[in-house]
Amino acid sequence: MxxxxxxSSLPFRFTAFLLVTGLVAxxxxxxxxxxxxxxxxxxQPAGTPIKIGHIAAMTGGTANFGQSCDKGARIAMQxxxxxxGVLGRQLELLTEDDRSLAPEARTTAIKLIxxxxxxxxxxxxSSSSIAAAPEAQKAQVxxxxxxxxxxxxxxxxxxxxxxxxxxxxxxESMAKFGYNDLGKHSAAIFTDVKAAYSVGLAQFFKETFxxxxxxxxxxxxxxxxxxxxxxxxxxxxxxxxxxxxxPGYYNEVGLIARQARELGMTAVILGGDGWDxxxxxxxxxxxxxxxxxxxxxxxxxxxxxxxxxxxxxxAAHGEVPDAMAVLGYDVFRIVADAIGRAxxxxxxxxxxxxxxxxxxxxxxxxxxxxxERNASKDLVVIKIENGTLHLxxxxxx
Amino acid sequence: xxxxLQQLINGVAxxxxxxLIALGYTMVYGVLRLINFAHGDVYMVGAMTGFxxxxxxxxxxxxxxxxxxxxxxxxxxTCGLLGFIIERAAYRPxxxxxxxxxxxxxxxxSLLLENGGQLIFGADPKFFPTLIENKPIFASGGLIIxxxxxxxxxxxxxxxxxxxxxxxxxSTGRAMRAVAFSHDASxxxxxxxDKVISVTFVVGSMLAAAAGILVGLSNPKIEPLMGLLPGLKxxxxxxxxxxxxxxxxxxxxxxxxxxxxxxxxxxxxxYRDAIAFVLLVVILLFKPAGLLGKAVPxxx
Numbered sequence: 001m002x003x004x005x006x007x008s009s010l011p012f013r014f015t016a017f018l019l020v021t022g023l024v025a026x027x028x029x030x031x032x033x034x035x036x037x038x039x040x041x042x043x044q045p046a047g048t049p050i051k052i053g054h055i056a057a058m059t060g061g062t063a064n065f066g067q068s069c070d071k072g073a074r075i076a077m078q079x080x081x082x083x084x085g086v087l088g089r090q091l092e093l094l095t096e097d098d099r100s101l102a103p104e105a106r107t108t109a110i111k112l113i114x115x116x117x118x119x120x121x122x123x124x125x126s127s128s129s130i131a132a133a134p135e136a137q138k139a140q141v142x143x144x145x146x147x148x149x150x151x152x153x154x155x156x157x158x159x160x161x162x163x164x165x166x167x168x169x170x171x172e173s174m175a176k177f178g179y180n181d182l183g184k185h186s187a188a189i190f191t192d193v194k195a196a197y198s199v200g201l202a203q204f205f206k207e208t209f210x211x212x213x214x215x216x217x218x219x220x221x222x223x224x225x226x227x228x229x230x231x232x233x234x235x236x237x238x239x240x241x242x243x244x245x246x247p248g249y250y251n252e253v254g255l256i257a258r259q260a261r262e263l264g265m266t267a268v269i270l271g272g273d274g275w276d277x278x279x280x281x282x283x284x285x286x287x288x289x290x291x292x293x294x295x296x297x298x299x300x301x302x303x304x305x306x307x308x309x310x311x312x313x314x315a316a317h318g319e320v321p322d323a324m325a326v327l328g329y330d331v332f333r334i335v336a337d338a339i340g341r342a343x344x345x346x347x348x349x350x351x352x353x354x355x356x357x358x359x360x361x362x363x364x365x366x367x368x369x370x371x372e373r374n375a376s377k378d379l380v381v382i383k384i385e386n387g388t389l390h391l392x393x394x395x396x397x
Numbered sequence: 398x399x400x401x402l403q404q405l406i407n408g409v410a411x412x413x414x415x416x417l418i419a420l421g422y423t424m425v426y427g428v429l430r431l432i433n434f435a436h437g438d439v440y441m442v443g444a445m446t447g448f449x450x451x452x453x454x455x456x457x458x459x460x461x462x463x464x465x466x467x468x469x470x471x472x473x474x475t476c477g478l479l480g481f482i483i484e485r486a487a488y489r490p491x492x493x494x495x496x497x498x499x500x501x502x503x504x505x506x507s508l509l510l511e512n513g514g515q516l517i518f519g520a521d522p523k524f525f526p527t528l529i530e531n532k533p534i535f536a537s538g539g540l541i542i543x544x545x546x547x548x549x550x551x552x553x554x555x556x557x558x559x560x561x562x563x564x565x566x567x568s569t570g571r572a573m574r575a576v577a578f579s580h581d582a583s584x585x586x587x588x589x590x591d592k593v594i595s596v597t598f599v600v601g602s603m604l605a606a607a608a609g610i611l612v613g614l615s616n617p618k619i620e621p622l623m624g625l626l627p628g629l630k631x632x633x634x635x636x637x638x639x640x641x642x643x644x645x646x647x648x649x650x651x652x653x654x655x656x657x658x659x660x661x662x663x664x665x666x667x668y669r670d671a672i673a674f675v676l677l678v679v680i681l682l683f684k685p686a687g688l689l690g691k692a693v694p695x696x697x
Contacts, residue, residue: 059520099520193667221666227616227623230407231661237539238400251522255618262531263403264541283524283618 049092050085050345052077052335053112053141055122055132060100061224062249064277065124065324069146070095071317072328073121080333086340093332098123102131109135109143117141118345119335124324125249126150126197133160140347142354144335146327147296149273150196154373159347161354161373163331163362165397167197170272170294171204171247173379173395177292178243178270179212181393187243188218188236188267192252195224201247201272217241226252229259237265249274254283261287268292276323281387291384296323296364298380298391309363323364330362399539404662405655410546410615412654413553417608418631419638419646420553420560421601427564427641428577428597430496434503435483437628438510439476439602443609444619445518446472448525457526465528469610473603480602481595488598489591507628514621522620525613545615552611556604557647564643569596577641626670633677639690648688652676 054073057066073093081090096112098104105128112120113135120136120143123129129148136143137157145153145162149170154160178184187209192198206216217239220232233256236244244260244267246253253275260269269291276295280288299310299320309329313321321329337360338353339345360367365377376397383392418440425433447468451457456464487506491498535542564570572593575583584590612627613619634653638645653673660672680687 059515061522063519063521223666226666227612227618228411230411231404231658232666234400234403234407235662251618254524255616258531258617262533262541262543264533264536264539279522279524285527 047089049090050087050339051092051094051115051117052332053109053115053117053120053122054093054095055098055105055108055112055120055128055143056095057100057124057128058095058097060098061251062100062125064250064279064322065147066097066100068277068322068324069121069124069328069331072313072321072325072330073332075312075316076329076332076336080336086336087343087345091336093121098128098132100125100128102127105129105132106135108132113139113141118347119144119339119350121146121328121331121335123148125195126153126200127195129153129160129162130156130196133157136160140351142335142338142347142351144331144354146331147273147324148197150200152196152200158355158373159351161369163334163364163367163369163375163377164273164296164327165377165379166374167200167272168204169376169395169397170379171201171206172208173381174245174270174272174292174294175205175208175212175214177381177393177395178245178268179209179214182243182268182292184242184268185214186217186241187214187245187270188220188239188241189216190220190222190229190232190236190244190246190248190256192224192248193221195249195274197272197274198247198249202245205245205247222248222252222256224249224252227255229256230263233260233263233265237263241267243267244269245271247272247274250277250280251283254280254285254288257284257287257291273323276382278319278322281384284384285387288384289386292392293382293384295380295382296377297326298382299389300391301380305361305363326363330360330364330367334360334362334367400662403540404658406540406542406546407662408655408658409651410549410654411658412634412651413549414608414612414615414650415627415631415634415654416553416647416650417549417556417611418605418627419634419650420556420643421604421608422631423635423638423640423643423646424560424564424604425597425601426635427643428573429488429594430577431488431499432503432632433598433601434500434628434632435506435510436601436605437624437626437631438507438514439479439483439624440605440609440612440628441514441619441621441624442479442510443472443476443606444525444613444623445514445523445609445621446475446606447610447613448523448619451526451528457528460527460530462529465610465614468528469607472606472610476602476606476609477599480598480605483602484595484598489594511622511625518621520621522618525617525619527614527617529614531615549611549615552607553647553650556607557643560600560604561643563600569593573597630673633673636677636687637680639687642687642689642691645687645689652688 077093096108098108105123109132124147126148129145133156137159142159147164149167189202191202218236271293273295275293338350342349342353357369367375379395381393382389422436487502531543531545533541534544572588576593634650635646638649657669661669
């Protein structure tokens with residue numbers, strides 16, 4: 001009996017030693033974490049960077065948007081980090097590609113939240129934002145879209161924000177611009193039926209245009225990814241509109257403009273902020289000359305805030321920023337500002353701070369978040385002339 | 398009436414693009430009884446080759462028909478080589494296995510090219526350079542025909558005739574038909590089956606490359622997944638016309654192109670793709686061998 005006990009004592013002692021040291025280690029960790037509990041989510045102790053997720057279309061049909069937005073956000077991140085960061089911690093932007101697909105945007109949101117993002121930036125395309133929003137809402141992680149203009153986006157929950165104007169305003173402004181400023185009284189609408197953004201914009205354009213007294217001669221549809229539009233354009237051409245309103249994304253718009261001109265259509269082409277990309281000018285070529293679209297900023301605006309950012313962006317990337325880069329820069333700064341004012345990285349507190357954003361001096365305009373978590377801002381109308389963009393008008397909300 | 402005629406022109410031009418892809422499909426099927434699902438992706442590689450070649454050589458700023466011909470040839474050679482490699486590496490080792498094994502492998506090769514394409518070329522769409530300027534060559538009473546539309550139709554018809562001649566008038570073509578009839582009997586007659594099948598794949602892939610370049614000219618947006626739907630549609634066209642039948646592939650493609658255009662023009666573009674497949678089902682119900690195909694009793 002005794003012998004047995006002696007023999008077993010060594011392993012027993014060893015186990016006990018392990019147990020005790022383990023408990024002490026756990027206890028220390030618990031104590032250390034406890035001290036900072038108010039400031040940190042579990043797993044994000046002080047000293048480590050605060051993670052901000054970016055649901056971005058880095059590849060696929062709207063890749064230009066995600067890439068530009070990311071470049072803009074990273075410039076903002078470097079600036080803020082150079083000044084000491086937020087809450088004494090550095091900021092880190094985690095970018096995940098959703099390949100321009102709405103279902104993928106949802107998985108991307110889950111992935112970023114699991115990686116410890118305290119707030120999400122994204123998406124640009126409304127369909128993707130609508131898909132990702134429920135995940136952010138469920139996890140109580142605030143999500144701020146830089147450029148999703150469909151009304152439904154922020155209706156997904158009280159953690160979902162945006163820093164851009166909405167489609168009703170955008171559609172209304174373009175209808176008024178076409179009817180009043182250009183003096184054209186008939187229009188055909190060519191919608192991307194796969195994009196919530198495009199369908200919404202078309203509807204608001206139609207409402208305002210008919211209310212003003214204009215006539216809609218044709219309403220045709222295409223789907224994202226199509227390359228052949230001649231059948232619908234031939235039909236539209238038969239109705240002889242003065243305006244061709246194409247509220248789609250740049251890739252298809254460029255091809256549509258080309259094919260419309262190939263068919264001998266002379267109507268003025270109008271569109272929304274989904275046009276803003278250098279690719280539009282490349283694909284559209286001379287066919288897109290003379291077209292107008294709604295945007296968030298104009299690069300030839302003399303405003304020093306805008307010109308300063310353009311200089312910074314040019315120094316970093318050697319090109320003039322498009323609107324998505326500007327919005328990416330603004331959205332990152334707004335999220336950082338909210339984390340700073342919240343004094344915490346907890347979702348509910350950041351949410352509160354975001355909701356009370358007032359008169360934030362953004363490059364894309366002064367941003368105030370309204371009770372519906374939307375921003376009301378000026379809209380600029382851009383004219384495409386000889387492959388360059390020019391400020392053609394400004395509409396106040 | 399003008400609108401109808403314009404839609405007809407649009408439809409014929411669009412159908413010719415399907416025809417270019419369908420020709421390669423139907424030829425490979427005719428010889429091997431293998432539906433080469435990777436064919437649509439070879440078409441994508443053809444367009445990508447054209448894109449990168451013009452970019453590396455700095456062409457495309459000024460339209461030049463000579464550049465177009467050179468790009469077309471280079472792309473056809475590249476894809477011919479690719480077709481050779483695909484056959485050698487993926488299909489030949491499985492030739493003695495069941496048809497199903499080869500079919501699944503074809504789907505595998507297709508997925509490899511699509512996803513490999515996204516990895517190498519990137520998933521974002523690219524703008525195919527303007528090698529030939531798109532100009533109307535006929536315009537009257539609102540009716541417009543552009544030079545590119547004419548080029549595509551002419552090329553599709555020329556390739557159809559050339560292929561028909563190749564298969565029915567040359568000794569290699571005769572060997573192909575013999576192989577199509579019976580592998581064993583052809584081997585006994587001293588035909589090098591491996592060589593004949595390689596030639597079939599090379600020619601089929603070259604046709605796909607030509608289609609890729611011509612689509613790049615008329616609808617200049619190319620991406621790694623561009624072959625997916627046109628590949629399926631061209632397959633439908635080939636079956637419609639009677640798979641294995643060369644003029645049948647062109648006929649099927651034209652019918653498909655015209656009906657898609659008419660559906661988009663007079664009904665709604667959302668039904669367009671559905672129509673293509675409804676057509677397939679209906680034709681196969683009434684004419685299982687396709688429009689120009691001959692019903693052949695299954696060999697035992």
